[in-house]
Amino acid sequence: MINPISLLSLNWQSYFDILIVAILIYSLYVWVRGTRAFQILVGLGALGLLYGISSWSGLFLTSWLLQYLLGIILLLAIVIFQPEIRQLLEKVSPLAIIRLKGGPVPRAILTEIAETSFFLADQRIGGLLVFPRATPISDAIQDGIQLDSLVTRELLVSIFQKSSPxxxxxxxxxxxxxxxAGCYLPLSTREGLPPKYGTRHRAALGICEHRDTLCVVISExxxxxxxxxxxxxETMTGEDQLRQNLESALLPRIRSKSSIKESVAQAIASRLNYRELMQKNLVAKFMALGLSFLLWFVLVGQQWSEISLTAVLEYQNMPANxxxxxxxxxxxxxxVRGPRGSISILTPDQVRVMIDLNNVVPGSQTIDLTEDNLRLPFGVETTFMEPRSWxxxxxxxxxxxxxxxxxxxxxxPEGLELTDVVVDPPSIEFPGRENELKQIKQVITTPPIDLSQITDSQxxxxxxxxxxxxPYRFPTPEVMVSLSLMERVIPEEDSEQPLSENDEGLSSSDAPTLVRLVNRIGGVADNLPKNP
Incomplete structure (x- = not known):
């Protein structure tokens, strides 16, 4: 099945690839338009379109038959279009692109040819003159009498006289x-030519289509x-126009060694007519571009490849508690596996793996990973994931x-008594995990307070x-411990009567313990719920 790819996701190499194919398609159209080869190519295109539709719709038998049929037809097309293919290869040859224009025909001879051509036209005498340029034409012409003579007006007139063989x-x-002289040329197979063009015009078009030549045609x-x-x-209006066209096409330009690069650049620029590129055959150019996009999506989109990558796991919807x-x-x-065009531009950021933790409960839980947890670009599928569960x-x-x-x-110290100990704050809240907080037994101040160093309230x-x-880290802020002291007053009568072993009561050393016990009882009472 064809997997379309978003145009915005293509890289510059893909656009450049599509542009090159569009240029080739348009060049092929210009080359075969108006000929029987164009009809054959249209038939091949229809078969290719039918093959694409059958592959996309899952018609396996039809697509299989068309696949082998297209292979046989393409092989036959190479044999049938052998002359056209050779002509095309000659046209795209680098020697033809950067050639030095034509053979060096002297200017005087070109003037003689222009005058003779219009003299023959005035006398209603037909003629055909061929000027070979970058490619030889010996294999494209038939018969002919070898002359190897100078170009003169008298000789041309005598050759084209009706009584001449x-x-x-x-x-x-x-x-x-x-x-x-007396050479027979291949006739053009182009269709749709005006009726006014006779055999000489078709022969001139035919040799120009097969070889790089320039022809002068005199209509009888x-x-x-x-x-x-x-x-x-192109119809010439006078001798001057014909002479100027012949000179621009056949006279060599004087070049120095230092200007070879400039001459090559000018030769290439002369073939790239920007005005013609922007204004001529716009419909055909847009159709070629559209067909190139279609071919890219069909052919590249159906070629699948795989790639391994590391995706970041995302945990989502974790409960706040x-x-x-x-x-x-x-x-x-x-x-992952998918069309080559999609895989070539795929990045790890485009592969998302998400786990929903909305229903988790305290304790151990097994997490299972399935294809539903993956978010992939359109047309891409996964073939392997590791780990699958944990x-x-x-x-x-x-x-x-x-x-x-x-x-x-x-x-x-002797003579002092601890009356009150206040901790500010008296309690502290610890946020954290429940199992960790349950392990805390007591929170005390540190370091211990040495009473022997205390001389007054502080x-x-x-x-x-x-x-x-x-091993867990909890917030432990500083606290303030307030110690209240007072001087101990001992009555005189009590000081004269020593205590016996049967006397009941607390000594002065037991006062801190008593204060601490009272404070803890008060702190617990403050945290108990109160009835309204």
Missing amino acids: MHDGAVIIEKNRMTK ERGVVSLTRSGEI MDIVSNPVNEIQVR TMEFDRLITRRLIIDYDLIGEL IIRTNLKIIPSL
């Missing part, structure tokens, strides 16, 4: 010599002189609030320490 043939002029019936070149006939615990798979090895760990994201404990060591800046120590 050579008047129906053509005269071949090379340089300043008439080499042959109408008394008109015409110049034929490059398959076109879930997180990935295990190391995720980030890359997928993919092998296991991932997920956990719920929560926030846990814990009371901050303070750590006191040592004893207060506020101490401390950090926090999580117990037990975990």
Whole structure:
């Protein structure tokens, strides 16, 4: 099946390829238009179009028969169009493109030919003069009498007299010599020529179509002189016009060694007529361009190739309260197949692999990768993916609030009593994964506060320490611990009576423990829900 490719996705090489084919198609059209070969080529094009339609629609038997039939017809076409193919190869030869124009025919002889041509036209005497240029014509002409004589008016008139046995043939002029007379030329097979053109005109067109020549045709019936070149006939209005055209086509230009490059460039530019390129046969040129695009899509689009690449894995629709615990798979090895035109411009960014995590739950879960998870350009399909499945760990994201404990060591100096310890803030919230937060047993201040170094009430800046120590990282801001001290007052009567072993009560060393217990009970009470 044909897979169309977006024009915007083609690279410059593809556009250049299409342009070259369009030029070849248009050149082929110009070469065969008006001939029987054009009808044969139209038939071949119709068979090719039928083959493309049958391949696209899945008619396997029809496409198979047409495929072999086209192969046989193309082989026969090479045999049938052997002269035309040889002519085409001669025209595209580099020697023909950069040739030095024609043989060096002297200017005096060209003037003599122009005057003689219009003299014959006035006398209603027909004639045909052929000037070979870049390619030889010996194999394209028949019969002819060898002359090898100077070009003179009297000789030309005597040759083309009706009583002359050579008047129906053509005269071949090379340089300043008439080499042959009474030559028969191949007639043009072009259709649609005006009825006014007789055998001489068709012979002149025929030799110009087969070889690179210039012909002067004198019409016997109408008394008109015409110049034929490059398959076109132009009527001359006078001797001066004919002489100027002959001189521009046959006189050599004086060139120095240093100007060879300029002469080659001028020869190529003379063949590339930009005005004709932009204004002539626009319909045929656009049709050739459209046919070139169609051939590119049909032929290149049906040639499939494969490529391996690494695609980035995208995780989508992750719930806000879930997180990935295990190391995720980030890359997928993919092998894709498609039309050569699509594969040649394919980049890893155009191959997207997406996993939907909308329905994940806490715990282990197996992720399966299928073709539905891939997003590929149109006309491209996948043949291999690795890995196809893997296991991932997920956990719920929560926030846990814990009371901050303070750590006191040592004893207060004698005569001081700890009345209050306040931690600001008294508790802290830890955001994170649920299983990780459950492992936290206690949060205390660090480093421990040494009471033996405390002499008055003060506020101490401390950090926090999580117990037990975990490999996970949690936010641990600084906290302020406020210590309130007062001087201890001992009554005199109490100081004179020592305590016995049976006396009940707390000593001064037990005060910090009592304060800490009261604060923890108060902190727990603050976090309990209150009834309205």
